[in-house]
Amino acid sequence: MKILFITNIPSPYRVDFFNLWGQFPNVELTVLFLETPEEHKGREKKWYHTNYTHFKPIFLRDKVALRNHVIFKDVFHWLKEKYDGIIFGGYAEPTYMVAMEYLRLHHIPYGIEVDGGLINKDSMLKFFVKKHFLSSANYWFSSGKVASDYLIHYGANPNKIIEYPFTSLTAKNLKDALGDISINDKNEQDWCKARGAYRRRAREMLHVEEPVMILSIGRFIKEKGFDLLFCLLPYLDRSTGYYIIGGKASYEIDQFLKEHNLKNVHILDFKTPQELSTYFRAADLFVLPTRHDVWGLVISEAMAYGLPILTTDLCGAGLELVEEGKNGVLCHADDKSSLEKALYKILKMDLNHLGFESYKRIQNYTIENMTLSHYNYFKSQNG
Template sequence: MGVFFCDLFCRKCDMEVISDRGESIMKKNILFISNYPSPYRVEFFNQLGAVDEINLTVIFLENPSQQTHRSKDWFNTDYSFFQAVFLTKKISLGGKRVIHPELLSWVKKPFDEIIFGGYSYPSFMWAMEFLKRNKRPFSMEADGGLISEDSTIKYKIKSHFLSMPSKWYSSGRVTSEYLTHYGADASKIVTYPFSSLCQKDLMKKEDLAKKKEESRALLGFSSDQRIALNIGQFIHRKGVDVLLKAIAKVDPEILFLIVGGKPTEEYQEIIEKEKISNVKFLDFMPKDKLSYYYDAADFFVCPTREDIWGLVINEAMAHGLPTISTDRCGAGVELIEDGQSGFVVKTGDVDALAQAIQKISKMDLKAMGEKALERVQGYTIEEMVKVHIRSFMS
């Protein structure tokens, strides 16, 4: 990283710099195009931009203030190690659909690689069509993807755009199957270990028991209480209603902590109808406070109806939690070793979810948690950066 601090103040200088060893380094000029600055992506961009060989520009379609459904505290606005560009001009296409005319001037520039973080935004489609028409290669990064039963027209639209790139970055097997289903060339897919975590965020196996004891004491839970954890938005897609119906069918001695806010009217109705008394709802909280709940829990439940990835799975397993997920969660299918580090059940199946909860609660959770932790060891932002660097330099 020796040349980085010079580069931080000289980003628009010559692309050739001198390393600490006196060697000439030709920097790769990389452009990422993203929707908005999620905190884990900003961390990835900062680490990537800090590498000597990389000169990184990231274009965002939206700034944090436009993400009104998210807390300001959720965002990381430190863009120290890359050039962050926020597009401000918009042309309305009706409804929420807009085109960002400034994007075209950026993709016309001579970057060594242009990477789109998806395809579904009109501005992305427009810029991709321009590059394809002008025979300019570009890449696409897919953090996840699940094959759907599409109508003919929807399949053709997806196939048109997903087959366009000359290279694809995929978060794993499930995403690669999605990409090839819509026309991607399997030989040109680069797989990276998608994560929101840095190496320092991964628990050490020898610390799991101590962390659990300390966190339970801090939060006021007894050492012998069985605790299940769920974290997510209270929207239909996340399947909290399915979880509540499953809770009604399992051992009432298991305490379920559901982090996401105040229960909705629908959730309250299920709780009253099923006479559920072993659920505690908690508001969203900062990452450092949430860590105590991960540490205090015995296992994690993700009842989602659909998540193309689901970073909460990475986070739970990184805290040594055996995890139950549905089969419509990319991370669940990719990371969980069924019966060893957790279970994968059919989405929306209340009985299957209840059976998995009942079964896992009686298993050796310590051994399963260690398996979960082992499984996510390579899933860090540092490893993501290494994969991208190798691809850029090849």
């Protein structure tokens, strides 16, 4: 089984996914990357790992500038080979677009994979561009119902959509998150008691003094919506601790915290996955006030640690994984009042019960299952 996958960067979860896929019998996987870790801006270098053991990584280099865009010409060298499957990790990159047009011209089938998708109010031109490229594939990999609805909106054949559990967690990551806690041999009461023990130990390690700890993780960029949360903090319960991880506080944030004497708000710089695990275990609630996230992997990571979720209705993972009132609450994106109401609402609920439901819901979201979905599809197509 010879597969070509074309994507943008070697993100850690993708590298794990490619390595697992490449270990299946008779699989020869080649992955074309548009950027190296060194070239990609906006991510700490510690975020990456480069263990390309079970697949062939190719970093495209021969590029030509076209106005404000870049197209890698050497993609055509790889498209001329014969494959059992070709997948694009999206559609919006100029290199993807020209490669898709090449494949259509030569009647070579290909698929598009989306990690998520939210239907927007597009201009007529933008809608037709999206529809042209998204509808032209022969099959589609979708991260769930929300993404499938997105694909169908832009012309995908619903009978050719393969849904897979999109995640950044391996089965080992999921097991290690809360160690010996298992939903298979514990009822909810026992699970909550064991989860509470992890919480207490983690808080001792982090010296968390507040009785309730709310955790947020994400880069301090406008899309993540942390400015909306900051505006609310002076008016919220000062006994609740807010731990926001994602970068150094700007001068403006520092001044804001001092001006309002917000000693219960803790701005923390980038943390490694191992460091983050302690914060996940220590927390009571996870909040992501994003303005727009086609997925939001940090949601599934928080659920793996048994955390209830508060996020917005423009977060793909929230729409797919959070059931209102069962394992979390959704608010309207870019709406400070809605965020405030959602915070008050969820903090009156049984957070332990919500966390238990989150933990149950996320158990099948592993990279192993994600890989199996892809392998089984191509196995069924190629015999």
